Amino acid sequence: MVDERTILLVLPILVLQIALMIFALVDLIRNPNPNGPKWMWAAIVVLLNIIGPILYFVIGRRNY
Amino acid sequence: MKQFSTLLLKEWRENLRNYKIFWIPVVFILLGVTEPLSNYYLPQILDATGGLPDGAVIELPDPEPEQLLVAVMGQFQLIGMLVLALAYMGSIAGERRNGTATLLYVRPLSYVSYFLSKWLMASIVALISVWAGFLAGYYYTAVLFSAVPFGEFLAFAATYSLWMVLVVTLVLFASASMPNAGLAAGLTLAILLILQLVDSLFGSRWEWSPLKLPNYAASFLDIGPDATALIWTFAISLACLIGLAALGIWFSKRNRAKTKV
Numbered sequence: 001m002v003d004e005r006t007i008l009l010v011l012p013i014l015v016l017q018i019a020l021m022i023f024a025l026v027d028l029i030r031n032p033n034p035n036g037p038k039w040m041w042a043a044i045v046v047l048l049n050i051i052g053p054i055l056y057f058v059i060g061r062r063n064y
Numbered sequence: 065m066k067q068f069s070t071l072l073l074k075e076w077r078e079n080l081r082n083y084k085i086f087w088i089p090v091v092f093i094l095l096g097v098t099e100p101l102s103n104y105y106l107p108q109i110l111d112a113t114g115g116l117p118d119g120a121v122i123e124l125p126d127p128e129p130e131q132l133l134v135a136v137m138g139q140f141q142l143i144g145m146l147v148l149a150l151a152y153m154g155s156i157a158g159e160r161r162n163g164t165a166t167l168l169y170v171r172p173l174s175y176v177s178y179f180l181s182k183w184l185m186a187s188i189v190a191l192i193s194v195w196a197g198f199l200a201g202y203y204y205t206a207v208l209f210s211a212v213p214f215g216e217f218l219a220f221a222a223t224y225s226l227w228m229v230l231v232v233t234l235v236l237f238a239s240a241s242m243p244n245a246g247l248a249a250g251l252t253l254a255i256l257l258i259l260q261l262v263d264s265l266f267g268s269r270w271e272w273s274p275l276k277l278p279n280y281a282a283s284f285l286d287i288g289p290d291a292t293a294l295i296w297t298f299a300i301s302l303a304c305l306i307g308l309a310a311l312g313i314w315f316s317k318r319n320r321a322k323t324k325v
Contacts, residue, residue: 009104009208013097020090023083050094057087058150 017049024053027061035062067174071181084151085189091147092197095139100132100204129205129212130285136201137224137278140194145231148193149252152186152235154245156316161244166323175317179240183309186232194228195221216285223281223294226301230274231256233305237312240319274301 024045028034034041041060045052079085102109106124110116156179159165168178198221202212234255238248263275271293280289280297 006105009101009204013094013101016090016094016097020087020094023087023090027083050091053087054091054147057083058147061082 020050020053021045024056028056031061033062035060068177068181071177072184075181075185079185079189085192088147088151088189089193089196092140092144092193093200095143096136096197096199096201097204099136099139099201100208103127103132103135104208126209129209132205132209133198133201133212133217133220133285134282136198137282140197140224140228141278144193144197145256146253148186148190148228148231149235149249152232153239153249153252155182155186155236156239156312156319157242157245157248158239160319160323165319169320169323175313175320179236179309179313179316183233183236183312186236187229190228190232191225194225198224212285219284219288220281223277223284226298227274227277227281230277230301230305230308233308233312237308237315240312240315272296272300274304277301 025042028038028041028045031038041056044060045056048055107122110122116122154161156165159168198217202217205212231252235248235252238251238255239245242248242251259275263273267273267276271290274297276293276297280294283289
């Protein structure tokens with residue numbers, strides 16, 4: 001059912017999602033004072049696709 | 065001028081270090097790619113999520129590539145603007161809260177440079193995001209369906225870019241005028257939603273309004289907008305942009321007087 005074309009088409013989305021997740025995780029690890037427990041943000045970033053990292057960057061980062 | 069380039073360097077570093085220059089474009093690209101892709105796989109998605117009796121045949125017409133690009137723009141109008149408003153709501157209000165602003169206020173600061181450096185950096189990030197997202201959407205639409213003429217696409221994306229810059233200016237104005245970041249985002253979204261509602265209810269009575277920029281952008285993919293209406297809309301949008309920037313500069317200057325140390 002999953003042919004090569006599908007994989008090639010969906011691959012960029014996966015790469016971007018993983019990139020977004022890695023940006024968020026690297027920032028979370030280096031962040032001394034996130035807005036909430038670190039393990040909670042790690043779970044949100046890893047478990048919620050796309051929305052998780054956005055939530056972390058907007059709410060969890062305390063950049064305002 | 066020297067002050068401006070120093071402040072711009074500060075903004076650039078800040079955007080680099082809090083990853084805004086990476087994650088905002090990635091979100092826009094994901095929005096741009098998902099729209100054509102989910103349309104392409106719609107039959108399989110319907111098949112897999114089920115609920116249809118065996119042997120049901122659905123004939124889905126192939127969507128026009130223009131419609132897909134307009135749908136991508138619809139995503140930007142909703143999620144994209146939300147992301148930009150939330151990402152930049154704190155650019156001035158947040159600095160007042162965390163103390164960076166006090167460090168700046170004790171120096172002979174040009175508030176024009178201060179505001180415009182933030183505005184330029186936020187606009188650059190917004191434009192990179194919008195163009196990356198549209199190009200990704202354009203590419204996927206061309207591969208999966210058929211290509212929109214590239215000239216029309218350029219006019220479409222360029223017109224929409226002016227709208228995005230206007231939105232960024234509004235966000236920064238709100239951030240300068242409001243006491244905290246949450247209120248700044250709230251004010252931005254409230255203004256945008258109310259004006260869009262007004263424009264969609266009574267918008268047929270006038271042709272020249274910055275809120276019609278997305279519509280005019282979309283009509284470039286169709287028959288093309290009316291030239292005079294477009295020129296007047298551009299002129300009024302630029303006037304709004306300059307007005308908002310001037311108000312933003314005035315408010316950031318006033319913030320200094322309100323600082324308690």
